Amino acid sequence: MTKTNDAAENTGKIKLRTLPHAKDLKWPMLWWIGMEKLYRTLPWKKTAWTCAAFPIEMMWIYDIFPDHPENMATVAAARKQSQRLIEHAEGMGFSRDVCSYCKTNIGAYETRIKKTLGGISKPDIVVCTNAICDTHWKWFQLMAHRMNVPFFMFDIPKWVSGTDEKTLESNIDYVVDQFFDLIVFIEKHTGKKLNEKRLYKVLDRSMELSNLWREIFEYRKAVPSPYSGAETSAAFFPLVVLPGVQVGINFFRKILADIKNLTAKGEGTMPPGKEKFRVMWEGIPFWYRMRFMYDLAQYGIVIAFEPYTYSFAPEKKKCATMEETLRHVAKLIMDTPYAYNLERRIESFEKWIDEYKIDGVILHENMSCRPSCAGMVDLAEAIMRDKGIPVLILQCDMNDPRAYSEAQIKTRIEGFVELMEANKK
């Protein structure tokens, strides 16, 4: 989620205004990097590889540093390293058709690339979930096997369209049972016991972090938009690995204050009068090409909402009992907006389109994330039918620059802009 100095490349063009405290993102990042060094130095502390939708809080509760291969893969892409790492993995035999995050991670691990370029070190344990996709567990299992490290997988039942309440409850039972299996696994490999007081403290902080992000999203409903996807794509970093610690909260508080200040003055991220189209972006950004979000600004497009970063802010609150708390968290893991079933996806998108006053939707048909692309045609048709706004399905890849075709994408975006213009008349 590292952002390159894209704004500087927009000299003479429409510039997106960055929030005064946007640069403070460096503090949670530096804290996280520093913590890894500390955790790797002190023998009683442990490190883990974790993935999106995994309850990261469980790591902080047990004093385990949560490293994040996906996050590091995005760093590699932003630092223009992902292609060579992907090609390294393909040289080992991995197919062109498998996830580019996975191949970036394999390449990064095998070539021992520097942390600042997206490198990652061997952990003490590997923990993951299939809440988002099975790629997570295939990839993590593969690397755990490769590194000879203990592996734990959280098997999350699928919340398919039409799932009834009774089925949902039995699905939650299964996830809750696995929390206890996870606790046994962690305690076996750390020698530590669960501290309930610490659990609630971490959950409180996690909840505060999510609430701040959700409040930021409330302000994003303002016209003009005070905070675009160009910035959130980097700024949501604390939600990825820091739910449960203070440093991310401090950063989000400053961002929220900036946004409140901006909206109070009626100002937005675009120069006055330049915000023409409020667009929803579905899917993972092109990490190797973050300039794309700034390029959109040249057409008067602001990414006013994106389900992807919103997905990272579930409200994991503590309940009256441990059992209730676990049930609540279990349901949230199954209910990640990024992995919504088609029915829930259509319903939620249409609600967000109204709330964020969206003029058009771009669906990133990501060749590295097939599950997220299933149902995209139906989603697009439903939005166009029910909301009467244009939808662009853009086939590309989140981490593999070879999938990005500048001219083709430009043509598609220009066509999309024309449709939005015509639709506004």
Add this chain to the structure above:
Amino acid sequence: MFVMEKLAYFDTSHEMPLEIIMAAGLTPYKILGDVHQSNDPADKYLSSFFCPAARSWLTEALAHSQEWAGIVFAQGCNASNRHYDIWKVHVQTPFLHWFGAPLLESEAAKKYYRVELQRFISHLENHFGIKITPEKIKEAIGKSNAVKQKLQQLSALRAHKDIPNRDYLAAVIQCLNSPVEDVLVWLEAELARWQAKPDFPSGRKRFLLTGSDVTYVEWMDVLDDCGIRVVRDDLSIGERFFATLIPDRSDPLDAVRDYYMNIPKPATRPTIQKRLDYLYKALAETKVDGILSQNLKFCEPYAYDSVPVNKALKEKGYNVIHLERDFSPAADQQLANRLAAFVEMLEVSHHD
């Protein structure tokens, strides 16, 4: 004549508890698509970078779902799990069920599997107005095991008799998609036919076939044309379907659960080591000249596994070739050339 209704199922490996369908008085029908038909109907809803076999299944369902009593999805490959939502919108069927087969084998997973079995039974009972009793399930288990035992006997003949690759695949497909009583009679005759075949032809090489499921016989013909005879495999339309028998338990639902949770693992289930364990066992039982690892285009689970699995097999000293294939009945000459060259290399090293 009374013809039992077909209950079609979407299953990327062998996860569907067929005995429950049989106990409901229905004939399980595994949707396999038709490689000869264009996927255009499915491609209206799915991008071309989705598994072509799964797209073919949707094409078949769009054309034939009215002939089926219903459709059941078994949780399998993640890229196609979400196709359920698309089918729910576009495929007309009076009965649609999601069977959430867990990925793990833990106590929690066992408990959840029982819950999912019961939910499936209740849905069938309520929809079809039937009662699925333990006795009916036990009876179905008996028949299912009889089919598996016969298939084991057939399968064992591959290494000793002149059995074309297509005959083996066709036999397994026949067992998957026909009423079990008919299958048992047919298998008896087929076994006698196979036993009467000439001995294994001297010019052919014995291979183990692993990777993505093969769903059409034309691809098996390509192997024959290259001098390859598949004598072992770990495919779902293959040994995974019959390698183990459903155990005897006082509670038939426990038996069904224990069976499905312990069959040889596909790539959609952990772990790599468990997949390897079955391959090692097969290779210890049957001497082969080579191993063919193949991946259907866009089949992710096997694409991930192929690297560590093939590496492990090579480290054990086996001759392994890996290739990617399209979903097409036409012989891919480039692919055939590679296979033929590999077979030739085996012959040269054999003579050396």
